[in-house]
Amino acid sequence: MLERFKVPEKDRVYVAEGQIRTATEAIFRHSGVSVDEAARSTDVLITNDLRGVESHGVSNMLRHYVADYGTNKLNPTPEFKVVRESKTTMTIDADRALGTHVGPWAMQHAIDKAKEFGMGAVAVTNSGHLAGCGYYAMMAAQQGMIGHCMTAGGSHQTVPTFGSKPVMGTNPIAWAAPARNMPPFLFDVATTQVANNKISLARRNGAQIEGGWITDLDGEPILENIDPPDIGEYYLLHIGGTRENGSHKGFGLALMNEIICNELSGYGPGPVNGTPGGHFFQAYDIEAFTDREKFLDDMDSLLKFIADVPPAKGFERVIYAGLKEDEDEKERLKGGIPYHREVIEWFESYCAEAGIECDLR
Amino acid sequence: MLERFKVPEKDRVYVAEGQIRTATEAIFRHSGVSVDEAARSTDVLITNDLRGVESHGVSNMLRHYVADYGTNKLNPTPEFKVVRESKTTMTIDADRALGTHVGPWAMQHAIDKAKEFGMGAVAVTNSGHLAGCGYYAMMAAQQGMIGHCMTAGGSHQTVPTFGSKPVMGTNPIAWAAPARNMPPFLFDVATTQVANNKISLARRNGAQIEGGWITDLDGEPILENIDPPDIGEYYLLHIGGTRENGSHKGFGLALMNEIICNELSGYGPGPVNGTPGGHFFQAYDIEAFTDREKFLDDMDSLLKFIADVPPAKGFERVIYAGLKEDEDEKERLKGGIPYHREVIEWFESYCAEAGIECDLR
Numbered sequence: 077m078l079e080r081f082k083v084p085e086k087d088r089v090y091v092a093e094g095q096i097r098t099a100t101e102a103i104f105r106h107s108g109v110s111v112d113e114a115a116r117s118t119d120v121l122i123t124n125d126l127r128g129v130e131s132h133g134v135s136n137m138l139r140h141y142v143a144d145y146g147t148n149k150l151n152p153t154p155e156f157k158v159v160r161e162s163k164t165t166m167t168i169d170a171d172r173a174l175g176t177h178v179g180p181w182a183m184q185h186a187i188d189k190a191k192e193f194g195m196g197a198v199a200v201t202n203s204g205h206l207a208g209c210g211y212y213a214m215m216a217a218q219q220g221m222i223g224h225c226m227t228a229g230g231s232h233q234t235v236p237t238f239g240s241k242p243v244m245g246t247n248p249i250a251w252a253a254p255a256r257n258m259p260p261f262l263f264d265v266a267t268t269q270v271a272n273n274k275i276s277l278a279r280r281n282g283a284q285i286e287g288g289w290i291t292d293l294d295g296e297p298i299l300e301n302i303d304p305p306d307i308g309e310y311y312l313l314h315i316g317g318t319r320e321n322g323s324h325k326g327f328g329l330a331l332m333n334e335i336i337c338n339e340l341s342g343y344g345p346g347p348v349n350g351t352p353g354g355h356f357f358q359a360y361d362i363e364a365f366t367d368r369e370k371f372l373d374d375m376d377s378l379l380k381f382i383a384d385v386p387p388a389k390g391f392e393r394v395i396y397a398g399l400k401e402d403e404d405e406k407e408r409l410k411g412g413i414p415y416h417r418e419v420i421e422w423f424e425s426y427c428a429e430a431g432i433e434c435d436l437r
Numbered sequence: 438m439l440e441r442f443k444v445p446e447k448d449r450v451y452v453a454e455g456q457i458r459t460a461t462e463a464i465f466r467h468s469g470v471s472v473d474e475a476a477r478s479t480d481v482l483i484t485n486d487l488r489g490v491e492s493h494g495v496s497n498m499l500r501h502y503v504a505d506y507g508t509n510k511l512n513p514t515p516e517f518k519v520v521r522e523s524k525t526t527m528t529i530d531a532d533r534a535l536g537t538h539v540g541p542w543a544m545q546h547a548i549d550k551a552k553e554f555g556m557g558a559v560a561v562t563n564s565g566h567l568a569g570c571g572y573y574a575m576m577a578a579q580q581g582m583i584g585h586c587m588t589a590g591g592s593h594q595t596v597p598t599f600g601s602k603p604v605m606g607t608n609p610i611a612w613a614a615p616a617r618n619m620p621p622f623l624f625d626v627a628t629t630q631v632a633n634n635k636i637s638l639a640r641r642n643g644a645q646i647e648g649g650w651i652t653d654l655d656g657e658p659i660l661e662n663i664d665p666p667d668i669g670e671y672y673l674l675h676i677g678g679t680r681e682n683g684s685h686k687g688f689g690l691a692l693m694n695e696i697i698c699n700e701l702s703g704y705g706p707g708p709v710n711g712t713p714g715g716h717f718f719q720a721y722d723i724e725a726f727t728d729r730e731k732f733l734d735d736m737d738s739l740l741k742f743i744a745d746v747p748p749a750k751g752f753e754r755v756i757y758a759g760l761k762e763d764e765d766e767k768e769r770l771k772g773g774i775p776y777h778r779e780v781i782e783w784f785e786s787y788c789a790e791a792g793i794e795c796d797l798r
Contacts, residue, residue, distance in 0.1 A: 388596075
């Protein structure tokens with residue numbers, strides 16, 4: 077993650093992983109989520125925070141989840157309904173479950189199907205925010221498979237190439253693959269130049285937005301660096317940024333995501349219906365294609381080769397997707413997770429009001 | 438495709454689809470390929486030309502294929518060996534088949550497996566150039582499925598983010614999905630800013646290369662517009678272009694491609710071994726997830742919504758991946774395919790030398 081998205085040193089409160097986990101679980105339980113499911117949702121968020129993906133941890137969205145449980149927009153005790161199932165596939169109506177609630181369940185079903193048949197996929201509709209895709213793809217890698225996850229992240233946020241109005245969401249995608257000794261590959265990105273939550277992070281951190289990341293409300297790319305505008309005052313650009321720089325590639329990738337998450341799942345087109353979007357989870361069993369031991373050795377050889385590429389002038393080293401996140405995780409497990417004091421203050425005030433014990437300092 | 442890659446009007450020779458097909462089939466047969474397989478490989482190339490993807494038609498690579506058949510680098514009568522197979526997956530040693538030779542066979546096997554089990558995938562090693570991925574993904578869409586294809590396009594061509602030396606190839610990816618009345622979605626791109634073959638096209642057309650597309654031999658991005666350098670005088674940049682503009686997203690996408698095409702297939706890491714790279718073909722049966730008729734209606738509604746988005750100032754309309762290519766195909770089926778006269782001269786001189794009948798004017 078770019079430096080500007082990180083919490084400025086003066087605002088950092090370091091919290092031990094166990095403490096933030098306990099508080100987050102208690103907050104989910106207070107919203108009516110069961111003990112086991114509260115632990116599962118919390119694991120998604122805290123794993124993101126540990127891996128340096130704080131745009132998708134407890135900082136930005138937990139307060140919205142709590143609010144949505146409060147208004148019954150989210151269902152704390154959903155019953156998943158299997159809409160359609162084949163040997164390798166399943167489509168689920170998640171009964172208004174938060175994405176972090178249904179996601180681990182769905183990915184595990186994809187993995188189980190892949191174990192039996194070589195590949196497995198689960199499409200999920202009628203569900204809330206997934207908190208990124210990386211956690212779920214990684215579940216497959218941790219079980220010796222290649223994992224893939226997408227979510228059609230909302231709609232009417234991102235301006236298509238040549239367009240003047242927003243159509244899709246940030247439509248994130250992730251793939252993960254295990255290695256033997258090298259940190260696993262985990263590629264986990266929005267198909268926009270920048271995730272929406274990172275605009276919030278930059279705002280909280282007093283940092284600027286790079287030219288070519290967002291557009292004005294006429295869909296015109298803003299090419300100079302500016303302070304992050306408020307929500308509703310900008311649209312996002314697809315990967316590539318401007319038309320000249322190939323935003324049609326990011327746009328196409330986002331549309332692939334929309335088609336698989338919303339049309340293949342039977343949820344229907346998010347941009348047309350204004351719906352928040354479905355999720356998609358897929359696992360490939362390595363043994364169905366090749367020898368897993370050879371795969372792990374080849375991955376080590378590939379990833380080491382890349383990490384050893386001489387850096388360009390002015391840079392320290394080449395990093396592949398997943399390398400820095402693995403290092404962050406080790407460091408934060410030891411030294412705590414750096415949260416913005418504003419986030420900790422939210423925890424403390426929410427917990428005080430709800431009568432939840434909360435020990436974060 | 439950008440205007441600069443198109444054949445300049447003064448150099449255009451329009452050839453009827455049937456005529457270029459006949460000549461190309463004869464050239465494949467002359468290299469020892471069977472009648473049926475010559476027709477199949479030709480269909481891949483001419484379909485690309487019809488759809489305006491002339492970077493991957495007969496213009497650039499056919500002469501190299503012929504040379505590689507001549508030196509026995511390519512095998513005109515390969516016997517595909519099934520290395521591993523599961524209910525939904527298959528890994529093939531293609532016995533030095535050209536990609537266009539094994540590709541249609543492999544994709545059809547992925548489709549057949551998807552028909553039976555919901556999803557199917559075939560990984561291919563020991564094979565030559567695939568001529569893009571779009572044709573194969575589209576085979577699935579034409580059979581009412583979602584298609585996905587990738588090929589790890591060589592190695593040591595593309596500089597990773599923060600790096601100074603090239604690691605991967607252009608690693609193209611494609612997804613296709615059918616619609617009812619709207620032209621199908623077909624997203625088919627290199628994970629570089631620009632495909633290598635487009636540099637050749639620009640050179641032939643006397644056009645310039647955009648800043649942020651390529652690097653010098655130290656891996657430094659070239660930021661101004663320049664004449665296309667010769668092969669060996671530049672490296673490519675991943676989607677995103679410069680580090681500041683998010684080339685890590687293109688880099689991660691290319692690495693996902695490398696891992697699935699080369700490690701999952703058991704071929705081994707292309708960047709380490711300097712191998713040309715494996716192919717990967719996947720099909721998702723829509724009926725395994727949702728009702729196909731609803732899917733087709735939803736696709737029409739989505740694609741029409743996008744095509745109807747008001748364009749930004751200075752642009753005519755919004756196009757989704759596959760729309761323009763569908764229009765090109767209709768136009769070229771009627772009015773012929775515009776080839777550069779240099780390409781037609783190559784056909785004529787090769788055919789004269791080989792004693793093949795060739796009627797292209």
